Amino acid sequence: MSARNVAVVYRKELIDSLRDRRTVVSMIVVPILLMPLLTVGIGALSAAILGQAMQEVPRVMVLGGQDSPRTVAALQTLREIRVVPAQPDYVDEISNKQIRAAVQIPSGFDASLERGETPTLRIYDYAGELRSGFAAVRLQNFFRGLRERTVRERLQARRLPESLVDPFRVEEQNVAPPEKVSGTLLGGLIPYFVIVLCLIGAMYPAMDLTAGEKERGTMETILCSPVSRVHLVLGKFLMVLTASLFSALLSMISMGATFHAARGLLQPLEQLGGTALPLQFSLGAMAAVFLMVVPLAVLFSAALLAIALFAKSYKEAQSYLSPLTIFVVLPAIISVLPGVELNTGLSLIPVLNTSLVSKEIIAGSYHWDYIVLIFASSCAYASAALAVAIWLFQREEVLFRT
């Protein structure tokens, strides 16, 4: 009878929630669209900004150089920059973005090079400003070429081999499999999104099924039924958990599809010699991550339900739950930071532990001792939160709080 009652409550809450626009948006629409929008949207935006910046031919001022016509003429013939007449207020002009950079050529620069001396050039740019940076890079490339040519000329004049300044070479070879590279670079990002969406997915139903019911006056209606309060809260909890897990699952499917599509789009670039983007994840790793997220979803669902139950209205519940997202987002962000490695202490910190172990799993490393410890501790926290939710649901001062 008890399982039947929980199932009856759950079925009703599911039908009711699926007719609530806010729940559907947070449970289905956001997890599906977030990843493609973030990757495609931000990718397209940054590509557009970068493209525009790179297409611009920056205005550059050449300061001095009246006695070095060879260098100045070479600079003026460069198509990547446009040399403008020198002005004494070049610093202001760079700051005001009227010019992008300036280069100071010391007096007698050409002659110094011929004499075999080491004169110093100075490039002025505005640090952090993208277009100024591009202008400075173009100047540096030009002078790097000039330096290499000068070195070669000096070596030839002294009949010395070029290997004199290039005694050996260093090559780097990656031995990590593609999954490992993906795990290291993007492994933190995946659990971060899954965990945050797990929370967002649970948030609206948790508020709707508790504070929302109080506000709409249906809480008293349901409490009049002969079903025990434990069964009522379990039915509601299962609905919130469904929303949470469904959000997590959809976000993972959406991520998988986005990465798959991105790989397809980037393949022509790779064949042309571009850098291969590390976007390889095994289905097994994704399934393992989902399994690790389950107790966390239980914890979120029960905790959100308990807190929202305490509120008298939807608005009050929102004001309690919104700050809670910081406690979830913060550990998830910490886990993405480089150098934060899994250890026994961190294995006991909820959210952070799941985030870190998921990162390892995606990278192909299964530390079974940590996995067991994290799963067990997450289950313990989840059980405690569920016990609190059940206890609160039996307190009349909470249910009839005025």
Next chain:
Amino acid sequence: MIEAHNLSKHFRGSRRGEVRAVDGVTFRCEPGQVYGLLGANGAGKTTTLRMLATLLQPSAGSARVAGHDIQRDSPAVRSSIGFLSAATALYGRLTAREMTEYFGRLHGLDGAPLRKRVRDVFERLEIDFGDRRCDTLSTGMKQKVSLARTLVHDPPVMIFDEPTLGLDVMTARAIVNFIRECRAQGKTVLFSTHVMSEAEKLCDTIGIIHQGSLLAEGSLDELRVRYQRRDLEDIFVTAVES
């Protein structure tokens, strides 16, 4: 049958200290009778009814509803009552039929018997809008669905907390007729009101409640004799002031 004995409820507020919302209320309501709790706002009517419906635990005293103790056997009590108040709203996103069927299921009904029961209740209450969502219904329609919800399990005891509050004349009249029907069917009916005319029309026994205590109890005629007043409003004022 409802039997309340010394029923009390005390709340502890941080600002007001201990509040005795209900203080030693004793009364009895027989099957086929309508018992009306008459009192002003804040008199303790709702708290008394909520205790009898097992929504709140009494601080002291006891009560039996349909033979079940409200503290020891609360699920059986809730199975035996139909509770309707201004605070028992409908699920707006469910249809009238889904709402009634949901409560039927919570009361253990299922399958064909549940569908038949809902059909009968809808016929009796003239609900021909069963497939409309509750949030699209008028106040009168909503009240009918609420009645269907309280009747779906055919309870022997009906408890109504200010059932006509905020309703128009026609809907209020329909509720009054419905309460009469329940009495005619032999159900025990307990209802609270602050509307004197309603109490005059409906109640076999009237209990005047004020500041948590039951000041007077009896049929309208008995109260008229005791307080030497004809009008129920005068009786109420005299009882409260004395």
